[in-house]
Amino acid sequence: MTFPRQLSGIDPELIDLEASVYNNIQDCDLDHLPADVDIMKDDLIGRNAKIRISVFTNCMKQIVANPKALTDTCRQLAMTSCKSKSVVLMKVVRGTMDAVSLYLSRLKSTAHVKIIHLMRDPRGSINSRLRTGWTGFKELDLDNQVKMIHSICERMYRDVTLRRKLEEKYPNVFLQIKYEDLTNDPIKMFQQIYDFIGEAQFPESLKKKLLVSKTHSRRIAALWKITMSKTIVDVVVNNCESILNHLKHDTFSSNK
Structure with a gap:
């Protein structure tokens, strides 16, 4: 979808x-994605090694003479792989x-649907x-930065408010995770996620990867404290009090 998202x-x-x-995507119906957001046509999937749809990316790398036909073949391989999995993430x-609410309303059952709402300190997001x-x-300019910061936090809090209502309607579907908690104790938080999804x-192997990346992730989470100006931090605090x-974040300023 286009950026910036309508706030x-x-x-x-x-x-x-x-x-x-x-x-x-939940139904692995990858050949009927809306044209404006057809991720299977985006070369990002082929270029980014972190996006692991190997059966699709390996197939796409072989495109030579007949891209359209091969793309369709690759897409079918991806769909078959998707449908064989016990978890579609x-x-x-x-x-x-708003869209999550509409998505859930279209389902016959939410018994096997789990939604993790990952939230971050807005100071880190803005940074x-x-x-x-x-x-x-x-x-x-500063005036427009202030307006965008206000809109971002307004959007974040709207999502929280809507999620609380959805939690009442769809119990055991939602889990809120704080990015900062995830970086401070990734093993504990991922165990919570695994328990949540059953x-x-x-x-x-995942535990080892989490421990290796823990220090870097914690540094990224706290980067705003040393790189963001006091002016912008104060703007975020003043406009994002609700979120x-x-x-439950402290509202101290930066070290810059």
């Missing part, structure tokens, strides 16, 4: 599009609870936007 106001067509993607960045060129956030086995309180 204020709700476009019903965009919400419907987002929900449709969730429904399609979607990682959604900049999703909305990430400041440090990532393609967001365009750094180039905005997967008893926590692979030793900071919800996440």
Whole structure:
């Protein structure tokens, strides 16, 4: 989907599009994804080694003379692989609870659906936007940065409010995880996630990877404290009080 995501106001067509993607991927219906967000046509999947759809990416690498036909073949391989798995996992960045609500309403049953709402200290989120060129956030003047910060936190709190209502309607479907807790004690938090989704086995290989990356992840989580200006930190604190309180974060300033 296009960036930046609409932060204020709700476009019903965009919400419907987002929900449709969730429904399609859950059903492994990868050849009927909405055209605007057909991830199977995005070369990011082939270029990014961290996106592990190996049966699809390996097939796509062999494209030479007849790209369209081979792409269709590769897509069918991906669908077959998807349908053979006991767990279908979607990682959604900049999703909305509005679309999650619509997605859930379309299901006959939510018995096998689990949704993990990963939340981050907004100071860390804003700092990430400041440090990532393609967001365009750094180039905005202060007034427009303030407006965007306000909109981002308003969006975050709206998602929390909607999720609380959905939790009442769909018990045992949602789990909130704080990014900072995940980086501080990844083994504990991943065990909680595995318990939540009903997967008893926590692979030793994953535990080793988590321990190796723990120090780096903790540094990233706390990076805003040493790189973000006091001016921007104060703007975030003043505009994001509700979400900071919800996440139980201290509201001290940066060290910069």
